[in-house]
Amino acid sequence: MLRISNISHVYGERVSLKNVALEVEPGEIVCLLGPSGCGKTTLLRIIAGLEATPEGRIMFAGADIGDTPVHQRQFGLMFQDFALFPHMNAADNIAYGLRRRGFPQRSIAREVESLLERVGLAGLGDRDISSLSGGQQQRVALARSLAPKPRLLMLDEPLGSLDAKLRDQLALELRQIIKDEGLSAIYVTHDHREAYAVADKIAIMNIGRVEQVDTPRGLYRRPKSAFVAEFLGMFNIFDVEGSRFAGLICSEALPHKANTKMILIHPAGIRIGQATASRSLRYDAVLTSAVFRGDYFDVGVKLQDETALRFSNPTLPAQIGEAVSIAIALDAVIALES
């Protein structure tokens, strides 16, 4: 449906996007995930038409839309700061796009009512924007971008300005509403948990490039590079040549990948105590840190050769400073591109 290829963009002196390619299939939610300044918002603005297409092609439904002005693209964009019109009430905000498309007044009113209901704001249509809470404003912004039935919905950190508790709940609701409407969507965020919850497919970006595109599970299981692994909150990344431990476990686990330079020991494959995977290695270690997280503990251990590992463990079988035995599953050793 949406195919962008070879998009490069220079912002002043700085290259903000470099040869970016991305595809969004009908009915699919694609997350652009990356740290701030990685170019994800710029990419979104280029797709929306708010920034001129500098280099590369943007195809939508088979047509090149690079020169189509913003207001003719029929895309929806939900802004990070919501960008609600402060001089209109909730209903008029939602109706704005419908009016621009020239729908008759009566059907606009009906559509606005139904949208207010769908986003859980029934009866609040005549409220001033300033009298709504952050969560309610977010819903108005969503309803406004959904109203004209956009061919593609884009959301720029739509939950960014809300507090954490509200975020978890709204991320799920957001996905449900987008799926109910049957929309294709691009969702920008810097929070990998939010991306896992919302996306069908995640494109993880770093300094103007797309590093990896995969399903949330695929990304979690097989991060391609050290950047991706670190950005997803993983530790235990080792330079194969710089660490004896890493060299040994690499040759054991990845014998056919002789030229591997970096490896990740995936946190899901490390445990204190007995091994659960069929092929695993045992190490003697000392417990160096433990942080209680409720359902589990974040623990740090030190192997005999001083290698430090961090992972989460369901229990805390020892005190800090005591000796523990850990098991590393061989399939948790993942080769990273450097």
Added chain:
Amino acid sequence: MTRGIRRAASLLYLIPLVFLGIFFLYPLLALFDLSLRPDGILDLSAFIRLFSSDYYIGVLIFTVYQALVSTVATIALALPCAFVFARFRFPGKSLLLSLATLPFVLPTVVVALAFAVVLGDAGLLNDLLRALFSLDYSPIQLERTLTLIIIVHVFYNFAIALRIMTSYWSSIGFAAEEAARTLGANELSLWRDIRLPLIRPALLSAAVLIFIFCFTSFGVVLILGGIRFATLEVEIYYQAVSIFNLPLAAALSLVQILSMLFMLVIYTNTQRRLQVSLASGAAIARRPRTLGQRSAVFACVLLIGALLFTPLLALLWRSLFLTGQLDLSGYLGLSQRSRASLLFITPLEAVFNSLRYALLSMTIALALGLIASHMINRRGPWSRLSDPLFMLPLATSAVTLGFGFIIALDEPPLNLRSSWLIIPISHTLVALPFVIRSVLPSLRAIPPTIGEAARVLGATPYVKLWTIDAPLVSRGIVVGATFAFTVSMGEFGASLFVAQRESVTIPVVIYRLIGDPGLASYRQALAMSVILMLVCAGGFLIIERLRVAGIAEF
């Protein structure tokens, strides 16, 4: 299509620039030219005369001296009040703070007359004292004294000092003061070691601004000073209009402009130091508890109330009861010229003149101001250049502007000397910075994403302008328009230069009427002043109700 629109917009940008070029920069250059080359060749004799004559040196010294004394007096009165306003919460505080800015829109002629009504030899205060103590002479002799001029300057500038220092004090808070108190500081050492050093940046900034205003004081000194006192401004007027020594007047103008530029540089520097994080002042203010605190609040309220309302109410009273009983002949006679008057039109005709010019200036200033604000609001080199450029008329005194007009615009192709158009044009120049400073904050308050949201939702650039930008800026536009109208109604210095016999405005007529002998003219002057005062106060109410934060920059 978009490119075409952009090109058209750039052409539109030229309009205010061209206006500024023709009606501001060109007259200014003509002034420079006249002062440096009166007969077409470089001739500095006017300057040599200026700086070798005791008289002109005296004028310069007096200008600086009266400004200095006025500034010190204003700050001395406003400092304790600012402390009380920042520190304490009391009913009517914000109303009082906002009312205190009323003098800002009041024309100098009106205020000068109002103070003469209260403190003059035949003024209300002398009447009262004579009646109370059965005196047969006037105990208060302030007419044509420096004291009276300074009192009026305090009236004008008190609110500036109060607002700048109060908001700064609220923003820095009182934590340091409370810490010092726990360390054993008493009230005296609190002022000496904590409060004064902390408030210093705001105090300096306010002082420089007030000094600038008093340095360029024209109407007040002209009316209240008589021939004894002349500031640079008044001297320019005398030289140009009474003695017709144009090169010398031009040389004085040049001195004036250069001093203004110099002081503005200082002001900008003091301003920069004021940029602190603005905490909410409301949380810091608390109720006055002790008797001392309560009396301090009471004294402040009393002082501001008396300073603000006494002259204005006295003016109203005098216009109605000049001879002791209700006498409306001043108002009723406005359609006639009094026999002694040197005026060529009736006062009522002058009222219509003023209204006509004010509406026209408002329209032009608004149109130019909107375009200029839009230009300044676009980021880029245009903005950085044009912002200070459009503020320049504010830094040039009205007298200099008027003088520049009559020497520059008196020959083809631009012979406006005898046209009434020259008045609204000069008013537009004075009003333009006010319009821009009113519109720009509301324009800047619109986040760019709001316009983008409208575009994504299908709005063309025009539709976006009408459905989003226009409604959001409307308050700023109304405030700017009101400012322009009020400024034009009260403008005195430039009008005095450029107005012709038939095109005189209310302030000019009041000035002429004061100079006329006879009670009839005086009655008319009082009535006209009250009318003008009410118009300006009405404008002030609109401005105060609608304005967006950010105009307090003046």
